[in-house]
Amino acid sequence: MPGVPPTRFVFLGPEATFTEQALRTIPAAERGIRTPMRSVPEALDAVRGGDADAALVPLENSIGGAVGVTLDEMIDGAPLVITREVVIPVEFVLGTRAGVSLDRIQTVAAHPQASTQCRGWLQAHLPAATVVDVLSNSTAAIAAAEGEYDAAICAPIGATRYKLSVLADKIADHSDAVTRFVLVTRPGPPPEPTGDDVTSLAVFISHDRVGALLAVLMELAVRGVNLTRIESRPTGEQLGRYAFFLDCSGHVADGRLGEALQGLRRVCAEVRFLGSYPRHRWATESDRPVPAPAGLSDVDYADAAAWLARLRAGDLA
Numbered sequence: 118m119p120g121v122p123p124t125r126f127v128f129l130g131p132e133a134t135f136t137e138q139a140l141r142t143i144p145a146a147e148r149g150i151r152t153p154m155r156s157v158p159e160a161l162d163a164v165r166g167g168d169a170d171a172a173l174v175p176l177e178n179s180i181g182g183a184v185g186v187t188l189d190e191m192i193d194g195a196p197l198v199i200t201r202e203v204v205i206p207v208e209f210v211l212g213t214r215a216g217v218s219l220d221r222i223q224t225v226a227a228h229p230q231a232s233t234q235c236r237g238w239l240q241a242h243l244p245a246a247t248v249v250d251v252l253s254n255s256t257a258a259i260a261a262a263e264g265e266y267d268a269a270i271c272a273p274i275g276a277t278r279y280k281l282s283v284l285a286d287k288i289a290d291h292s293d294a295v296t297r298f299v300l301v302t303r304p305g306p307p308p309e310p311t312g313d314d315v316t317s318l319a320v321f322i323s324h325d326r327v328g329a330l331l332a333v334l335m336e337l338a339v340r341g342v343n344l345t346r347i348e349s350r351p352t353g354e355q356l357g358r359y360a361f362f363l364d365c366s367g368h369v370a371d372g373r374l375g376e377a378l379q380g381l382r383r384v385c386a387e388v389r390f391l392g393s394y395p396r397h398r399w400a401t402e403s404d405r406p407v408p409a410p411a412g413l414s415d416v417d418y419a420d421a422a423a424w425l426a427r428l429r430a431g432d433l434a
């Protein structure tokens with residue numbers, strides 16, 4: 118009997134990006150085929166077009182915030198869903214070809230998220246240099262190695278892989294930055310609930326309705342569904358039109374989160390479900406679940422429902 122074909126993973130490349138590092142923490146990706154792509158849109162389109170089964174792309178950084186291109190591409194085109202998140206620490210180095218000294222650097226290639234996180238260092242050490250946006254940390258490293266730019270901000274593994282000398286390490290303004298990556302597939306049944314899941318959504322509100330965003334938040338709040346991230350992105354239609362990206366605690370299979378989704382369907386112009394998946398957990402994290410605030414646990418909701426049933430039955434004792 119022929120074996121199951123290996124899963125085809127694509128990731129924001131070239132080789133030795135943080136995204137590749139994050140992908141390699143996923144056991145299934147270690148067993149599968151891993152192909153670097155030049156950009157986030159190319160990675161997601163490979164999945165949409167069936168050339169790959171899953172794409173790992175950066176979504177947000179604890180210092181630089183959202184990776185806009187990923188959010189935009191998730192709501193543009195055929196539906197995709199997140200099946201997993203990976204969070205890893207990131208640190209940056211300044212890499213150059215051998216023999217280039219700091220005082221000779223006029224151009225620095227960097228992913229915009231990377232230059233944002235190293236803004237203070239650049240200001241202090243290379244105030245006159247031109248920083249050029251490129252598609253990833255490894256694209257920056259390759260461009261410096263090939264002499265297109267004088268230096269690159271890149272991952273330590275990128276400097277090693279492309280044989281750059283490290284003129285300065287740990288150049289980020291915050292030493293404890295982390296980046297969150299998401300594994301994206303074509304739509305299918307979500308991973309089983311684990312009891313500690315995240316559900317991601319994009320909602321489009323009716324802009325001419327007073328309180329439209331409040332109505333969205335209310336659908337979550339009244340059901341005790343915790344909102345862990347809200348981000349707005351322009352829809353591209355006209356100034357003032359936004360899509361809101363929401364992350365909520367819980368799984369689409371959970372009763373209250375499911376009801377909140379139905380509520381959003383009623384009050385929003387459009388809701389795009391972007392997946393339910395296990396929350397990333399650090400190895401050092403305790404297994405003990407964080408207790409729900411008073412009045413918002415499943416037991417509280419079940420109690421309230423039972424009380425209502427008794428009232429309806431005339432049981433006021």
Ligand SMILES: O=C(O)C(=O)Cc1ccccc1
Nearest residue numbers: 134135136228230253254296
């Ligand atoms: O994966 C990479 O190396 C990227 O270029 C994306 C990125 C940029 C900045 C921090 C983490 C990931």
